Amino acid sequence: MYAYDEIDRTLVNERVAEFRDQVKRRLSGELTEDEFKMLRLQNGVYLQLHAYMFRVAIPYGTLSSRQLRRLAHVARRYDRGYGHFTTRQNIQFNWIKLAELPDALADLAEVGIHAMQTSGNNTRNVTSDQWAGVAPGEIEDPRIWSEILRQYTTLHPEFSFLPRKFKFAITASAHDRAAIKIHDIGLRLHKNEAGETGFEVLVGGGLGRTPFIGKTIKPFVHGCDLLSYVEAIMRVYNQYGRRDNIYKARIKILVHELGIEKFAAEVEEEWQQMRDGSLKLDEEVVEDIRSRFSYPAYEKLPHMPDELRKAAQDPKFEAWRTNSVFPHKVQGYAITAISLKPVGGPPGDATADQMDALADLADKYSFGEIRVGHEQNLALPHVARRDLPALWKALDKIGLATPNVNLVSDIIACPGLDYCSLANARSIPIAQELTRRFANHDTANLIGRLHINISGCINACGHHHVGHIGILGVEKNGEEFYQITIGGRADEQAELGTLIGPAVKYGEVADVIEDIVEAYLALRARPDELFVDTVKRLGVEPFRERVYATR
Amino acid sequence: MPLVKGGKITEDPFVHVADGAELPPEGRVLVSAARFLEDPEALFARSGKVSVTWPNNRDVDDLVPHLDRLGAVALVFPTFRDGRAYSQARLLRERHLYRGELRATGQVLRDQFVFMLRAGFDAFDVKKQADAEAFAQTVQRYSVFYQPTGDGRITALHRRMQLRHSESAGL
Numbered sequence: 001m002y003a004y005d006e007i008d009r010t011l012v013n014e015r016v017a018e019f020r021d022q023v024k025r026r027l028s029g030e031l032t033e034d035e036f037k038m039l040r041l042q043n044g045v046y047l048q049l050h051a052y053m054f055r056v057a058i059p060y061g062t063l064s065s066r067q068l069r070r071l072a073h074v075a076r077r078y079d080r081g082y083g084h085f086t087t088r089q090n091i092q093f094n095w096i097k098l099a100e101l102p103d104a105l106a107d108l109a110e111v112g113i114h115a116m117q118t119s120g121n122n123t124r125n126v127t128s129d130q131w132a133g134v135a136p137g138e139i140e141d142p143r144i145w146s147e148i149l150r151q152y153t154t155l156h157p158e159f160s161f162l163p164r165k166f167k168f169a170i171t172a173s174a175h176d177r178a179a180i181k182i183h184d185i186g187l188r189l190h191k192n193e194a195g196e197t198g199f200e201v202l203v204g205g206g207l208g209r210t211p212f213i214g215k216t217i218k219p220f221v222h223g224c225d226l227l228s229y230v231e232a233i234m235r236v237y238n239q240y241g242r243r244d245n246i247y248k249a250r251i252k253i254l255v256h257e258l259g260i261e262k263f264a265a266e267v268e269e270e271w272q273q274m275r276d277g278s279l280k281l282d283e284e285v286v287e288d289i290r291s292r293f294s295y296p297a298y299e300k301l302p303h304m305p306d307e308l309r310k311a312a313q314d315p316k317f318e319a320w321r322t323n324s325v326f327p328h329k330v331q332g333y334a335i336t337a338i339s340l341k342p343v344g345g346p347p348g349d350a351t352a353d354q355m356d357a358l359a360d361l362a363d364k365y366s367f368g369e370i371r372v373g374h375e376q377n378l379a380l381p382h383v384a385r386r387d388l389p390a391l392w393k394a395l396d397k398i399g400l401a402t403p404n405v406n407l408v409s410d411i412i413a414c415p416g417l418d419y420c421s422l423a424n425a426r427s428i429p430i431a432q433e434l435t436r437r438f439a440n441h442d443t444a445n446l447i448g449r450l451h452i453n454i455s456g457c458i459n460a461c462g463h464h465h466v467g468h469i470g471i472l473g474v475e476k477n478g479e480e481f482y483q484i485t486i487g488g489r490a491d492e493q494a495e496l497g498t499l500i501g502p503a504v505k506y507g508e509v510a511d512v513i514e515d516i517v518e519a520y521l522a523l524r525a526r527p528d529e530l531f532v533d534t535v536k537r538l539g540v541e542p543f544r545e546r547v548y549a550t551r
Numbered sequence: 552m553p554l555v556k557g558g559k560i561t562e563d564p565f566v567h568v569a570d571g572a573e574l575p576p577e578g579r580v581l582v583s584a585a586r587f588l589e590d591p592e593a594l595f596a597r598s599g600k601v602s603v604t605w606p607n608n609r610d611v612d613d614l615v616p617h618l619d620r621l622g623a624v625a626l627v628f629p630t631f632r633d634g635r636a637y638s639q640a641r642l643l644r645e646r647h648l649y650r651g652e653l654r655a656t657g658q659v660l661r662d663q664f665v666f667m668l669r670a671g672f673d674a675f676d677v678k679k680q681a682d683a684e685a686f687a688q689t690v691q692r693y694s695v696f697y698q699p700t701g702d703g704r705i706t707a708l709h710r711r712m713q714l715r716h717s718e719s720a721g722l
Contacts, residue, residue: 007707011695018692022662030681038631039662121632151697151707157669158641158700161634238638273646278699285708288715 001064001369002147003292004112011154012109015116019043020102027099042160044090044118045101049421054079054096055118056108060128060146060170061089061372065359068370070111072355078104083355085340085348087374087412087463088167089127090118094419121249122160123153123234126168129177130373133295134381136329139189140197142172144290145226148281152227159234163241164249166234167206174492179374181205181214181494182466184251185233187226198222203233203263204255205494207460212252213494215260217267223286228279232271236263296367296382301332303385311389319441320392320403334385336366338378338395339402339410343439346428347413348376357398365391374490375451376412377405407444408452408517409435412463416456416473417480423456425473425480425506430454433510438517447517450531453488466490468532469516470497471509480506486516486543487535500544504551512547519546553683556652556674558690560683565602565622579622584609587617595620604656607635615647623652623674631658637670644671645701664689669700 004012019039026036037047044055056071063071071091075083078100079093086092096104105115117124126149133141149168153159159166171178172189180186186202199221205214221229233251242248255263311317326335338358340348350358358378362370365387366380373379383391395401404410411434414420416427431454438444453467457474464470470485481503488497504512517531523542524534535543554563565581568574574582578599587594587603594601600622605614607627614624624643626636636655643649654674655667661682667675668690677683696704705713 005711007695007710011693011697011707014693014695018662035631035660154697155666155693156698157666158637159634160666161632161637235638239635243633243635284712288708288711 001294012114016105016109019105023102041120044115046119048419051095052098054093055090056113056115057118057125058089058372059125059150060143061130063370065362065368067111067113068355068359070108072352074104075352082349082351085372085376088125089372090125116154121162121164123166126150127178128170129173130371130379131335134328134335135173136327139172142170142189146170147289159238162238163243176492179490182207182490186214192220199226204252206250206252207463207465209247209458211465211496217264224281225275227281228275229271231279232267235270236266298330301384303331305386307386307389317389317392320401323403323405332385334383336380336383337405338400339405340377341404341410342399342402343435344432347411347431354398354400361394403441404444406449408447408450409438409444411452413454414456414461422459424475425456427454427456427462430509434513437510437514448530465496474503482509484512486540489532498540500540501548515547516543519543552676553680555677555683555686558687591617611639611642618649621651623654625654625656628657628659631660640670640672661685661689665693669702671701
């Protein structure tokens with residue numbers, strides 16, 4: 001955990017006071033809705049179909065139990081008793097009242113949580129690997145650099161009015177769980193030939209209307225140069241990014257139009273003029289941030305305790321353990337994923353009661369720490385393996401033991417037309433129907449790892465382009481239609497999916513997905529050939545044939 | 552539009568001269584970049600300082616050779632959400648070491664004041680009277696700053712280092 005000090009707390013409180021003043025001026029009519037719009041967007045407040053929506057940042061996906069309880073409190077006190085975890089380590093509340101927002105922010109500020117820059121054309125919440133600091137084989141805990149970037153980007157005096165939103169993601173593992181290749185700037189910690197730690201910097205990734213996989217702009221940037229290099233990129237973008245067309249305003253378009261070599265040269269020229277300036281990080285400063293991350297005092301525990309051996313005889317426990325429990329860097333401990341994808345439920349939602357109960361379980365079994373991942377699931381990052389059976393029972397009681405992590409029903413979906421004013425089509429009911437179709441655990445297990453991503457419009461909040469199966473809602477003559485892509489992925493081998501054919505109607509989506517999955521089961525070379533690998537090997541044609549032959 | 556300078560509402564000393572309009576024979580004037588670049592020497596030959604409104608889509612490099620003779624540089628915010636002039640301001644102040652008046656003009660509202668000060672602006676053509684009157688109060692909204700800029704305010708990272716050193720020195 002990163003501990004805020006007085007300096008961090010002061011800034012968050014000052015931001016709350018500023019926003020309280022802005023809301024007051026809006027409510028008194030001193031500000032028009034149009035003027036207020038820019039201000040509220042800088043603090044995570046959208047106007048949705050039915051009410052204001054409030055998006056709160058969970059930087060690099062790390063929460064303390066105290067913070068999670070406070071999110072539960074906000075859900076209960078200011079909203080309708082639940083929250084929605086997003087694909088970018090944020091939580092959204094859908095029914096907030098404008099007049100109460102400043103109080104909700106003040107309540108959150110008490111536990112070091114804020115909503116700064118969770119929307120608007122600025123640098124958004126810096127995201128990272130949800131297993132940061134506990135995954136085996138990491139170069140270093142990427143949250144230290146995430147926090148340095150969080151501070152650097154917060155209320156930046158030059159980059160708070162960019163052409164468009166700007167997103168960072170950081171990973172320090174060979175396997176990318178932070179989807180860095182679909183971010184405006186993706187950072188991969190690695191060591192160079194001299195054994196020094198630094199970053200591969202990728203730029204220009206992003207989804208939306210014109211999806212791109214990020215390109216490497218510089219293979220190695222030293223840690224001490226990270227901020228100056230990032231500033232050089234942002235300065236070039238702030239000045240030359242397009243502002244004439246909102247759909248061409250992201251940095252990915254600038255990179256695409258200039259070409260990565262030309263863009264890199266512009267950045268290099270800028271960087272050379274300021275790299276030795278005040279943004280250079282000395283080791284002492286980095287060490288200070290590092291020292292404010294605390295780690296649990298792990299015990300020396302066996303890898304295979306008796307409790308676990310005994311529980312393995314229960315097939316229900318085993319079903320959960322197989323899909324939810326992952327290796328930890330410390331022997332005797334495990335990372336435990338918590339599925340927020342119950343059969344028939346909206347993906348990523350948690351009730352206030354579940355949040356409170358999970359906070360208690362985190363205190364009991366995970367040193368008071370919870371993680372939030374881009375797949376819209378949670379995790380307890382430090383569970384002693386001997387406690388897994390007890391934890392499972394407790395999770396099951398509160399509806400958080402669905403054994404489907406990484407399986408076909410572990411669906412990523414945006415809020416869609418049920419909430420969002422930008423949406424063209426519904427996402428949640430599609431996801432709910434699919435979880436019912438694939439509710440049989442044995443079938444889901446047989447299918448294996450398969451990521452379905454659903455977006456209700458081209459803005460792609462559900463990251464449909466990089467789903468193994470992607471579903472995009474579009475509107476045709478007032479009717480909801482869905483385009484289906486296959487073969488996308490968001491990890492270190494990130495790729496955009498390929499459209500399989502004409503869009504299908506709302507009522508046909510689940511049937512089509514079932515057809516695709518059945519085709520895969522018939523086509524895969526071996527039981528352990530993943531869906532996405534079968535698509536890679538065979539292309540989309542056999543799937544297209546299967547889906548459209550009878551339609 | 553009230554002008555705020557030195558933290559207070561003041562009279563604008565510059566006569567704003569539109570393109571094509573006749574220049575007053577003497578006295579301080581503010582002209583567009585296009586008019587200025589047509590014949591800078593003729594403008595400098597007049598009595599009375601010349602100031603320039605510089606558009607946010609033009610490289611400030613073209614202005615650099617003239618900086619030490621200008622009365623003021625006005626950078627433009629066509630809308631609240633167009634932030635190009637923040638970069639221009641920092642480049643003028645921090646890279647080209649411009650020390651004269653740097654004025655924000657266009658859609659300048661209360662909620663940009665702190666950002667603008669940090670980027671190096673010291674004069675503000677404020678759109679609304681109420682915002683201009685609230686200037687002194689608004690700029691005190693923040694006492695913590697995470698980024699180093701040319702305004703010299705100490706950053707959070709460095710304040711922490713100072714605190715740490717003073718603690719270890721037993722102060």
